[in-house]
Amino acid sequence: MQGTSKQTRYNSIFEVVERIPAGFVLTYGLVAGYAGLPHGARQVGYAMHVAPQTLPWQRVVGLSRRGFGRISIADPLVAAIQRQLLEKEGVEFNANDEIDLNRFAFDPILK
DNA sequence: ATTATGACTGCAG
DNA sequence: TCTGCAGCCATAA
Numbered sequence: 072m073q074g075t076s077k078q079t080r081y082n083s084i085f086e087v088v089e090r091i092p093a094g095f096v097l098t099y100g101l102v103a104g105y106a107g108l109p110h111g112a113r114q115v116g117y118a119m120h121v122a123p124q125t126l127p128w129q130r131v132v133g134l135s136r137r138g139f140g141r142i143s144i145a146d147p148l149v150a151a152i153q154r155q156l157l158e159k160e161g162v163e164f165n166a167n168d169e170i171d172l173n174r175f176a177f178d179p180i181l182k
Numbered sequence: 183a184t185t186a187t188g189a190c191t192g193c194a195g
Numbered sequence: 196t197c198t199g200c201a202g203c204c205a206t207a208a
Contacts, residue, residue: 080205099190112190114205119189133190144189153189 081118083107088122091130094161095177096170098134099143129156130177132170140170 083106091097103111119128133143144150162175
C-alpha cells in the first residue's frame with residue numbers, strides 16, 4: 072500500500088481501545104503495552120488525537136503519580152467532554168478528579 | 183537532516 | 196505535597 076494512513080499505522084492501538092467496555096478505562100501506558108508498544112504511551116496519545124470518530128477514545132486516560140487514572144488532555148474543552156462521556160458511562164471521579172483503577176480499569180490480564 | 187512538540191511517565195529536588 | 200525535568204518516540208516544520 073502507498074498512502075499509509077494514520078489509521079492503518081495505529082491499527083494495533085485502535086484494536087485495543089475498541090475492546091474497552093463502556094464503564095471502564097485503560098491508561099495510555101497500558102494500552103501501549105497491550106498493543107505491543109511497551110514504550111509507546113505518547114504514541115497512544117497521538118493515536119487518540121487522530122482517532123476515527125467511532126473509537127471510544129474517552130476510555131483512555133492518563134496515569135497519575137499516585138496510581139489513579141486522570142484526564143490528561145491539555146485542551147480544557149476536550150477534557151470536559153471526556154469526563155462527561157465517562158461519567159455518563161458510569162465511571163466515577165473522586166474529589167481529586169481521579170479514577171480508582173482498581174474499580175474501573177479494564178485489565179483482563181492482571182485480573 | 184535537524185529541531186520542536188506533545189491527549190505519557192516516573193524520578194529528583 | 197508539588198514542580199521540574201529527563202527518558203521516551205512518532206509527527207510536524
